[in-house]
Each structure stands twice: as C-alpha cells, then as structure tokens.
Amino acid sequence: MTRSSDPVVIVGAGPAGLSAAYHLPHDDYIVLEAGAEPGGLCRSHEFGGAVFDVGGHAFFTRHPEVRELIGRLCPVELFEQPRSAWVYSHGTYVRYPFQSHLHGLPTDVVRECLVGLLTVVRDKGLPPTSLADWIERTFGDGIRRHFLEPYNTKLWAHPLREITPAWTGQRIVTPDIDAIVAGALEPRHNDDYVNARVTYPADGGFSTLYQGFVKHVGERLRCGVHIDRIDLDTRTAHSSDGEDFPFSRLVSTMPLDLLVERVNGLPAGSADAARRLRHNSLHLVNLAVDAEGVTKRQRVYVADPEVPFHKLVLNSNSSPALRARPRFGIQAEVSFSPLKHVEIDGLAERVVAAVAGMGLVDPGAVRETEVCTVPYAYPVHTSDTTADREYLLGTLLEAGIVCAGRFGEWLYINSDDAVLRGKKAAEEVCA
Ligand SMILES: Cc1cc2nc3c(=O)[nH]c(=O)nc-3n(C[C@H](O)[C@H](O)[C@H](O)COP(=O)(O)OP(=O)(O)OC[C@H]3O[C@@H](n4cnc5c(N)ncnc54)[C@H](O)[C@@H]3O)c2cc1C
Numbered sequence: 401m402t403r404s405s406d407p408v409v410i411v412g413a414g415p416a417g418l419s420a421a422y423h424l425p426h427d428d429y430i431v432l433e434a435g436a437e438p439g440g441l442c443r444s445h446e447f448g449g450a451v452f453d454v455g456g457h458a459f460f461t462r463h464p465e466v467r468e469l470i471g472r473l474c475p476v477e478l479f480e481q482p483r484s485a486w487v488y489s490h491g492t493y494v495r496y497p498f499q500s501h502l503h504g505l506p507t508d509v510v511r512e513c514l515v516g517l518l519t520v521v522r523d524k525g526l527p528p529t530s531l532a533d534w535i536e537r538t539f540g541d542g543i544r545r546h547f548l549e550p551y552n553t554k555l556w557a558h559p560l561r562e563i564t565p566a567w568t569g570q571r572i573v574t575p576d577i578d579a580i581v582a583g584a585l586e587p588r589h590n591d592d593y594v595n596a597r598v599t600y601p602a603d604g605g606f607s608t609l610y611q612g613f614v615k616h617v618g619e620r621l622r623c624g625v626h627i628d629r630i631d632l633d634t635r636t637a638h639s640s641d642g643e644d645f646p647f648s649r650l651v652s653t654m655p656l657d658l659l660v661e662r663v664n665g666l667p668a669g670s671a672d673a674a675r676r677l678r679h680n681s682l683h684l685v686n687l688a689v690d691a692e693g694v695t696k697r698q699r700v701y702v703a704d705p706e707v708p709f710h711k712l713v714l715n716s717n718s719s720p721a722l723r724a725r726p727r728f729g730i731q732a733e734v735s736f737s738p739l740k741h742v743e744i745d746g747l748a749e750r751v752v753a754a755v756a757g758m759g760l761v762d763p764g765a766v767r768e769t770e771v772c773t774v775p776y777a778y779p780v781h782t783s784d785t786t787a788d789r790e791y792l793l794g795t796l797l798e799a800g801i802v803c804a805g806r807f808g809e810w811l812y813i814n815s816d817d818a819v820l821r822g823k824k825a826a827e828e829v830c831a
Contacts (some may be wrong), residue, residue: 406646408829409637411627412653414440415815416805418613419822420651421620425830431617432637432645434626438614440653441774441806442815444605448688448768450729451722455682455777456699456713457606458483458598461816469819473612477602479719483595485699488707488758489547495589496701497573498547499539502584509546510584516540517577531556534565538574548572551703554710556780557680557737564781567812570594598698600718610815627654630663632799649800649829653822655679655776655807656792663801670795673788677810678780683734683742684772685709685751690765691716691728700758707754708747709734727767730755735777747771779810802828 408424410417413433417440421431437443441454459478461467471478485496490509495501502510517540528534535548552560568574573593575583583590601608614621629638630650637645652659660666660674685708700712709732716728732751736742748769756763779785789810793803803809804825805818813821 406635406648408649408651409645409647410651410653411637412440412805412808413438413614413617413621413623414653414805415442415610415613415818416440416808416822416825417651417653418610418617419819420653420804420825420829421617421822422613423823423826425826427620429620430645431621432625432627432639433621433623434654436623438621438623439607439610441777442606442610444607446605447686447729447770449725449727450686450688450716451605451725452684452686452715452729452731452772453606453713454772454774455684455733456711456715456731457815458595458600458698458718459606459609459816460595460598461814462594463816463820466816466819470609470612470816473616474601474609475611475615476604476608478599479602480597480599482591483598483699484697484717485701486697487547487701487703489703493697493700496699497575497590497593498551498701498703499543499580500573500575500583500590501588502580503587505546509542511542513540513542513546514581514584516542516544517580520577528565530561531563531565531568532560534568535560539580543580547703550705551701551710554703554705555680555735556778557735557740558678558780559739562678562780562782564783564785566786567781571812598718602719603721605715605722606718628662630659630801632663632665635800649802651802651804651822651825651829652796653803653805653808656789656803656810659796659801659803659808660792663796663799666799667795670792673792676782676784676788678737678782678785679776679807680735680737680778680780682774682777683736683744683747684774685732685734685748686770686772687730687732687748687752687755687761687766688727688768689730689761690767691723691726694728694730695760700760702754702758708732708742708750709754712755712760730761737780744771776807779807779812781812785810797828
C-alpha cells in the first residue's frame, strides 16, 4: 500500500542520503540520521586542537557534474594541491605507489621486484580469480611479496584469496612494465593516477564539503533518530525510541545487511544473502602532536605486518588552515574483522612507538591520543557479493525501498560516487 500523502523517508545523512534529499524535486521528505550530526563517514571532529576525519579523506572525482555541484555548495573555498603520498618500506620512504617507485629500496629488494616481472601474465588466459591471483599475475612475485600482498592483507583484514579483483582497476595503480622498470632505475615521480591532485575545504575538516547539502535540507533533517524496524505492511519506519515515520517511498543508506534484518516480510533468501556480505572495520588512532617540524607528507602506507596500521593520515597537511594550528593531527588506520582481531588495549601506545620508529614524531611531542572505532569501513567484495547485492537491491526495490550509497548498495565507492548514487535514488523515487 503506497500512501502518496506520506513523505519520502530518507534513512541516513551521509553524502548519499543528503544528495538524495537535495535532488528530490519537492520538499515532502524527511532525513533521519542515527548519529548526533550529519555527514556519515564524511564527518570530522576536533580533538586535542587538531582536526580529524573518519579515516583519511580528500576530494577528487572523475565526474565533472559532482565537482561543479560540490564547488557550488561548499560554504568555503576549496584548496587543491598535489597529493604527497609515500610508502614506508624496508626502513626507508619511497613515493606512492610502491610499484612505480622502487628506486631507493635496498638493491636486493629492487632486484627481486624486477625479476618477478618476468613471470607477469597480464591479460592472458582466464581472468584472475582472486585479489591474490591478480596481484601475482599483474606485478609478479617480488612486488607481491614486498608490498602489495602484506599491505592488502592488513587493509582488508580478510584472506586475499577470498576477495575478487573486480574493483582493482580503479583503485590499485597499474603502471605498465616499462614504467615499473624506469621507476626502479632512477628517482622519478610517477603521478599518473586519478587522485594525484586532491582537494580539501580551505577551512575546517572534510565534513565542510557537505555542509551545503545540510543547509539545503534544513529542518527536514532529524539527527539522533535510529531506525530499527521497517514495516512493509503499514509502510512505517520505527525508531528505537518509539517514534513512527509513515512513508510513501523509503531511501535507505544504512548498511544493506542491517537493513535486511530490520525489514519484516522479505523473502526467505534475503537473510542468507545479507549474512554473506562481508566488510571490514577500523580503529582510528588519533594523535594530537606539537605541530612544529612535522613532515609535509599527507599519507604514508605501511605493509610491514609488525606495524599496527596500514596507513597514516597526516591530516593537518590537507590545508594551510589546518597546518597553521598549534597541534598537528596524525591518524593511524588499523583494520580489523571477525577474521583479524586487533587488541585495543595498548593500541595507541603501539601506534606512537611505530610512528616514532618511522622518524615522524618524537614521542614527547604527542600531547593527546584517542581511539575511535568505525564498524563499517570498507565493503569486501567476495565471489558471492555481486549476486547477493543484486538480489537484495532488487527485492528491496520491489518492496518500495530504494538503497543508495557505499554500504547502502555495498559498493567500494568514495563520497563523489555516493553523491551520484543519492541523485539516482531521488530519480528512482520519483519514477
Ligand atoms: C577510511 C576511509 C577513507 C575514505 N576516503 C575517502 C576519500 O578520500 N574521499 C572520498 O570522497 N571518500 C572517501 N571515503 C568514502 C566516503 O566516506 C563514503 O563513500 C561516503 O561517506 C559514503 O556515503 P554514504 O552516504 O553512502 O554512507 P555513510 O557516509 O556511511 O552514511 C550513512 C549514514 O546512515 C546513518 N545510519 C546508519 N544506520 C542508520 C539507522 N538505522 N537509522 C538512521 N541512520 C542510520 C549513519 O549514521 C550514517 O550517517 C572513505 C571512507 C573510509 C572508511
């Protein structure tokens, strides 16, 4: 039963939910957000005098439409700069991506990486079956062993044999063999990849980028409303503190597996499909340190299994305004999953020791530390994911629920694509 007199209910005020609201051609909607503030994974907060995002965020996009929209709505100027990304490996720093910048690593490591290229079998025979297989075939044994396998094992917190390589083309820089060899023979800077230039709000954290959407939605946004049940018969969303929200159509940006648990009356196969969806989680260890003399690098990637994090985000280098603060924000991303436990006790101390060991900061300069946990960080794409998400999204659409966004659709996308997915959801709601 669709009552056209009821509003459109949008669950979640991340980029996808906010964009869905923005693109609806009418005002008859409400956005319900469980958190205390909007932004989703694009929130920011201040701690110890520095600004931190939910993992390292910078804006870049292949979609001119999104660039124009964000540029128009963002309440402050955008600051653009080259991305200063590095890899810490074998006790030294080389530029990111590792595979393009082997020069400077110990000679035996470079030799093993180059010899490994002799076994590379790109685009020949059957497609690779897993991320592990893709790495081996695309880069050979040396680059696999010295960086890509240990790094991705840390990042995904899942066995690489269980992850499909469908998404890698967009995400793992794949230089041709000639470029890998050239990068091994001489110090060169290979910045031929999609996010080699990055944008960040000139003032505030990454969340400022989406403030224009929040302003547009205005009082139709309700924060602190956690939807824990959706009744298809009465077409009502129920909040955990007992409020009812009747809807004509519902846009969900909450994680797809949680949504399926909360909607009654879905076909029997839905629960199994939802249970098969995989994701990882993050502990973010935030360090507020004395700003003087901290490196100008923006990101450092680390494959070494002994180092607790896979990525360091030097967020205060995202804009001159953040850099000018007396405290500098360093954030370590530490992945975990049911398959990879990370002990939270002593984690901040282990991170400080590792950062000091990398020569980035003196432990005495670390003024405050905190650990924030992100339960849903990256969707993990397994051999079941494509079929399961298509089945679930189709089933929910038939029931009048349009899903959008990173975990709403279980897609490894950034916020620019989440904006487009929100726009598409608004169009579907109106169709
Ligand atoms: C470590 C990391 C680094 C990233 N780096 C970048 C980057 O550099 N650039 C970039 O553009 N993007 C980056 N992203 C991706 C970006 O953050 C996401 O793509 C984007 O936030 C997805 O938007 P969304 O609206 O789909 O989901 P989310 O941002 O997750 O928003 C979903 C919202 O739904 C709410 N919600 C969930 N359940 C309920 C419920 N039951 N009731 C009510 N509300 C609910 C949540 O509280 C949340 O606010 C990164 C992400 C991570 C984790």
